[in-house]
Amino acid sequence: MKKYYLISILFALFFSCDDIPTSLLIGKWQLNTIEKNGVEIPVDTVWYNFQSVSVFAIQIYTPQLDTVYMNKGARKQVDNDLFIELESEAYLYLTDWDSASRSFTIEKVNRKNLVLLSKEGYIYSFIKF
DSSP, X not given: OHHHHHHHHHHHHHHHOOOOOGGGTOEEEEEEEXXXXXXXXXXXXXXXXXXXXXXXXXXXXXXXXXXXXXXXEEEEXXXXXXXXXXXXXXXXXXXXXXXXXXXXXXXXXXXXXXXXXXXXXXXXXXXXX
């Protein structure tokens, strides 16, 4: 009986936690849409790579040049807040980032989908690549 009681408590604690495990982000995510001011913009040429607990990379494909650009940096996650700092501002002109750092709130993450809300109010929807 004690065993079932302990399992019930652990189960309740696990599901009552609002924090998102950092491990769910690890992997390559393809950006599908960016929603700005209620308008959804399709995207299929940008990937966010969460390579470990603290390493991040962004890949941008330009079909006109048939070239992939990559910029790497660091990330920090505290609860549902995500902060990314790129090593340089190279290739930012190919994105909607206005500086090498960006803050997000993780709205949703599971094994297949990721939704990030930028501090500017944009919604970024990804699928696991």
